[in-house]
Amino acid sequence: MTVGRFATIEDIRAALKSKTTSAVELARERLDRIAASDLNSFVTVCEEDALAAAGEADKRIACQGQTGLVGVPIAHKDVFCTAGVRTTCASRMLSEFVPPYDATVVTKLRDSGAIMLGKTNMDEFAMGSSNENSYFGPVSNPWDATRVPGGSSGGSAAAVAAGLVPAATATDTGGSIRQPAALCGISGLKPTYGRVSRYGMVAFASSLDQGGPMARSAEDLRLLLQHMEGHDPLDSTSADVGPTPHETDGTGLRIGIPREYFAATVDDAAAILERLGHGRLEISLPHTAYATAAYYVVASAEASTNLSRYDGVRFGHRAESPVDLDDLYARSRSEGFGAEVKRRILTGTYALSIGYYDAYYRKAQRLRRLVRQDFLDAFETVDLILAPSTPSTAFEKGALVAPDETKDPTVMYAQDVYTVPASLAGLPALSIPCGIVDGLPVGMQIIAPHFGEDRLLSLAESFQRETDWHQRTPAVHGTNARASDTSGGRYSMEGRRGSAGSGGGAQRMQSAGPAMGRS
């Protein structure tokens, strides 16, 4: 017998433990679903390797029983290097790149027994909030195929939301885990900067990038984090803090709600938390209005140099018959990178160049300190911060990105308005489902002090014990609806508490304008 399409890792572990299914059976079934899916959430599927690894896992389970993540099928965002398996970053530049090494996260998850089924689609070099900037084409949102899954970890989010895998790795630079998690109705955790090694994770913005898990529950996030985190001597910025403890009982916490965020969408969630015995306080994060601008300067500046290594000399795309060195560089790079990547490279180059450095790069880093200080001050009086994850539910494909690139790119940047402040400050933050508006999921964001993942997860776990938004699933399209049977009932189930939506039925919850403070 099989486990449900939308089974959590805990469900799967139980099934493997009780031998109601095998790792091979699970892998086979998920691989079939991936093959049948038309979401375009995978760039590469590793069928043979996955089945071989699942066979090994079954042997291990037979001898030692199921431990850790043994036999659990997962997917990796295609930003993590996998030895011998193409790692593209959804870019033409790396479309044929096969790394000779594994990312530390990949090694750790393999060591824990997880089975990698494949590599998920994403915005090119993790730059984007809709997964429309992919050399391999856009990803569809499982809740509505005409809409985007969010980005940049759109493939991972869609794959988990559609039940193709129970969990996937992802990365978050300015919201790339939290925003797609929210738009796809799943749980996603961006750990504290430095908690998870960046080694082997193709760099976008080094001082912001952080790997983390996406899954169907906060409980699963905790389990995955345990197998991803840890100090890594190969990453100078990796924190030597020991494993995330599991000791917070998650009661009686003081929850701050920032006045600068449009928090109406999390009102219902806040009410639930109050009912659970937590305090609710209004707080102020006064420099929020500058966060998006500062983020785009810092991230682009770092990216502009991180992407200089793609020059067509040692690996990656190389232009045909270059006439000279300049031609080799300019054509290889211009052909290899998509429009958004070029925009960020040029923005970063601008922000770092003579005459602009102080006004942009240095200014942004000063604002970064102020943004971080806002949080540090707030955490003097509250334990956690509750905020929306995104300014809207999933939007239509093509709404913010046009094939001819004629849309204003900064409208897309506003998608990150609620997620970039915690990124700039290096804080751990997660997004979990807290409602459905017009058939589309809504996410809420919880932000904790540095290395406060335990507290963060405890609150999310207690919220998910009280609600079932995280168990809501999209109607399954395609040929493989069989496995959705077990959750069919849940899909129509109302939350135990009322809808967290704004009530007006508007798909766009709120425009980002006021919160961003843009004139």
Next chain:
Amino acid sequence: MSDWESVIGLEAHVQLKTRTKIFSGAPTAFGAPPNTQACAVDLALPGVLPVLNGEAVRMAIVFGLAVEGDIAERCRFDRKSYFYPDLPKGYQISQLDEPIVTGGHLDIENEDGSTKRIRLTRAHLEEDAGKSLHEDYQGKTGIDLNRAGTPLLEVVSEPELASPEEAGRYFRTLHTLVRTLGICDGNLNEGSMRCDANISVRQRGSTELGERTEIKNLNSFRFLDKALAFEIERQIDVLESGGRVERQTLLYDAERDETRPMRGKELSDDYRYFPDPDLLPVMVTESMLDEARATLPELPTAKRRRYVEELGLTDYDARWLTVDPDTATYFDAAAAASGQPKAAANWVMGDVAAAVRREEAAWTRVPVPAAQLGKLIKRIEDGSISGKIAKSLFQTLWNDGGDVDELIGSRGLKQVSDSDEIAAIVRRVIDANPAQVEQVRSGKTRVLGFLVGQAMKASGGKANPRRVSELLQEALSGDAS
């Protein structure tokens, strides 16, 4: 010509003698096949990250202490961006605003023995680039990244060098210092030390600096000298013919002995420096400083002073022995083993140096260990062997090795000082040379030397010459009475 004076500053790139790269665990050995010492980090493959080599930091601290510079409690690495195929990341990791060492000085010695203090602006850590090989690969350039990531200490002087000769002395002084400190192997022909020179000329007596040019990548004492001489003359010619010196970056073409503007390489009008987000600030702790202080060897200047003041060597000998730290190390050991510093100096500068030159040996691997040389000197001093025997014994030791005392014993080289034995020889010599004996007796004492020589010959060189002389004189005067 005499109306002009030149102002020169040097930026020396000193390759640090670490086992591994500054930001990766790949080896730094010279001469490996292309790209066999370039790991994923050195190749800048996607996703890899730099981790700083603590030994490179220690060496920079040692240098900072030696030149009496300020060692920053906190320093930082920056990215310097430009595209070039031997620069895999498209940026070099260097230090711009917060170098590890600021200030300090090097004292150079002029021809007349006076010293001139050259102030240092700074010394900072950075990574070396790879090599571009322009030999013909069907009209293409080959890139070898073995050198990429080798740690460099860039030592920047103030523009206080007044001539190519001074610049050369400065570079040599630096060369001796970094080798003494053990932080660089000093092999110029392997590129272990290169320098860029900034040059300007001005009317003698003027206090303003003229427009300067920069000559890149000078990798020998000779090229430094020739390039500077050429460039100074070129600038003077330009100015004297009413032109203006253009600020530019030049390369020295050794084949044509001229400088010419550089194209492309490493050149950008905007390097977009900013703090490298992959690396955190480096904190130099008190214990790191203490540790470096403890390993700080005796510096060349102090060593020279000690040789003169404590060992009683002449200034010339002291300077000769301290130019190369390995020579000094050998000398120190020989002097200690012999207890005769002056004799040791004579040997090191004489027979040992001659053999080292002749056999092209390294001072670190002289076949006659300093301890054996010390023993040899001792045996001369205590009268066990003669100087002449010692010289031939040194050759034996050089060629075949062995122990001084054992060789003296086994080959019967021990000097004969026994009075009876010598007296017998003296008797024979007197009997065999009546004419000379007569001459000595009639007052031609110079002939005594001939008789001593005959006695030495008869003894196979082993007789103690002093004793021979004494007994001869005794015998001759005794005969007369």
Next chain:
Amino acid sequence: MDADLIDKLMRLAALRLEAQERELLKDNLQKIVHLIDTMQSADTDAVEPLDHPLDGVQPLRPDRVSEVVDRNRFQETAPEVRDGLYLVPRVVE
């Protein structure tokens, strides 16, 4: 964002675009600059720049060889190699 600045940025970033793509990009960059210029109204004179979200210290690695270089493996994905060298169009120094 005038043409000269765009030219300079393209050169520094080693990018080359067709005229139409360039115009579009110029327009895009203008909008991005408008966004990032919202920073200018903040008073940050007394604020130290923050380079890293955590106040960490650089760890130092022991000077031990830890990398085994497998050149063939590294060069499998290289566009053009000969005799172990990466090849590029001829460079004039």
